[in-house]
Amino acid sequence: MRRALAVMTATTVAGAAWTARRALNRRIGRSPLWPLPALEVPVSGHSPRRALRALIVSRTLPAQDVLELTLESPELPAWTPGAHVDVTLPSGLVRQYSLCGDPADVGRYRIAIRLVEDGRGGSREAHTRLVEGAELELRPPRNRFELLPAPSYAFVAGGIGITPILPMLRAATAAGAAWTLLYGGRSLDSMPFLDDLAVHGDRVTVHPEDEVGLPDLTPLATLAPGTLVYCCGPEPLMEAVTAAVRDPAAVHLERFAPSAAPGPARAFTVELRRSGRVVEVGAQESTLAAVRRELPDTPYSCEQGFCGTCQHRVLAGEVDHRDDLLTDQERGESMLLCVSRAKGNRLTLDL
Numbered sequence: 001m002r003r004a005l006a007v008m009t010a011t012t013v014a015g016a017a018w019t020a021r022r023a024l025n026r027r028i029g030r031s032p033l034w035p036l037p038a039l040e041v042p043v044s045g046h047s048p049r050r051a052l053r054a055l056i057v058s059r060t061l062p063a064q065d066v067l068e069l070t071l072e073s074p075e076l077p078a079w080t081p082g083a084h085v086d087v088t089l090p091s092g093l094v095r096q097y098s099l100c101g102d103p104a105d106v107g108r109y110r111i112a113i114r115l116v117e118d119g120r121g122g123s124r125e126a127h128t129r130l131v132e133g134a135e136l137e138l139r140p141p142r143n144r145f146e147l148l149p150a151p152s153y154a155f156v157a158g159g160i161g162i163t164p165i166l167p168m169l170r171a172a173t174a175a176g177a178a179w180t181l182l183y184g185g186r187s188l189d190s191m192p193f194l195d196d197l198a199v200h201g202d203r204v205t206v207h208p209e210d211e212v213g214l215p216d217l218t219p220l221a222t223l224a225p226g227t228l229v230y231c232c233g234p235e236p237l238m239e240a241v242t243a244a245v246r247d248p249a250a251v252h253l254e255r256f257a258p259s260a261a262p263g264p265a266r267a268f269t270v271e272l273r274r275s276g277r278v279v280e281v282g283a284q285e286s287t288l289a290a291v292r293r294e295l296p297d298t299p300y301s302c303e304q305g306f307c308g309t310c311q312h313r314v315l316a317g318e319v320d321h322r323d324d325l326l327t328d329q330e331r332g333e334s335m336l337l338c339v340s341r342a343k344g345n346r347l348t349l350d351l
Contacts, residue, residue: 051138051139052138053073055073056071057070058132059131059132065114066112066192067112067113067127068111071110072108074107077141078103079109080143081164082168083142084097084164087111087136088138089122089125089126089129094309095307097112098145099141100112100164101166101167112163112193113127144324145164145230147171148228148252151177152177152178152179153180153228153229155180155230156184156233157183158183158234159186159191165181169200179203180204181204184209184214186208187210191208220245223250227250228252231251231254241253265284265341266283267283268345269345270348273349273351279294281341281342287340298337298351300337304339305324305339306323310336310338311336312334312335313350314349314350316346316348317344317347319342322339
């Protein structure tokens with residue numbers, strides 16, 4: 001009897017320990033740096049979103065200098081049209097790519113990457129090192145370009161900006177909404193997914209610049225009330241679309257390049273509370289650069305306010321947020337060091 005009771009007690013304790021360990025692993029998975037106060041070196045930056053692993057099962061070239069990858073994994077989360085993922089390249093660089101496949105295709109993602117010869121090296125690395133059969137690390141999808149319900153839509157895409165628009169067309173069609181797409185590019189050879197778009201008939205206008213010049217955006221001024229405009233492409237195109245539409249509130253844009261800084265930059269002071277240090281941020285340098293002078297291991301990647309690697313908690317001071325990533329809630333308690341600054345003379349960071 002005593003032995004049976006001892007066995008039952010041991011089993012109960014072991015089960016409780018297993019449950020606690022599993023809960024702890026889940027908690028750490030959501031926030032790899034938890035609990036932060038226990039860290040010997042105070043770094044509060046890494047994105048709390050867990051890393052995913054996916055296999056590259058297909059690699060194609062749908063247009064000149066455009067690489068299309070199909071990724072598969074049973075752990076890939078569901079997503080909605082307009083979402084993008086952060087992809088960690090073999091070098092450790094983090095880049096953002098829109099999901100251009102079908103959300104109903106569970107366990108499979110599709111992304112497309114244009115080669116930018118004069119860029120910062122991410123697209124070149126993707127084109128040369130991301131091969132079929134390789135494993136790729138990415139983070140769960142985020143959607144800052146959500147397709148809102150509407151009776152009708154006007155979609156405008158420029159070049160690789162077609163990628164987030166593709167799943168929107170499927171969704172709008174499934175919802176029974178009226179829609180049109182104006183798709184522009186340098187030339188037909190440079191414009192991917194033309195075959196995918198052909199099935200939509202005269203809803204789609206393909207506009208190669210080398211043949212017909214710049215697109216005519218004046219019809220956007222006479223859209224029916226309630227029509228939403230979704231645009232992704234080069235900054236001049238998005239500015240022109242915004243200017244052409246009568247109601248700016250109807251326009252939704254997707255940017256993967258820094259928008260203009262809101263106001264002049266000036267010097268300020270940053271206190272690194274847990275390190276007991278104070279750094280001066282010059283008017284012509286980023287908060288990240290100044291912090292890394294004192295804490296060179298501070299993580300970063302894109303330096304444009306997109307990937308979230310340099311997100312850190314703000315303990316005091318008002319932040320001049322200059323990113324297109326953080327939610328309103330996140331902005332209330334943190335900042336991206338690479339682009340954001342102080343509104344006043346001083347910030348205190350949990351570093």
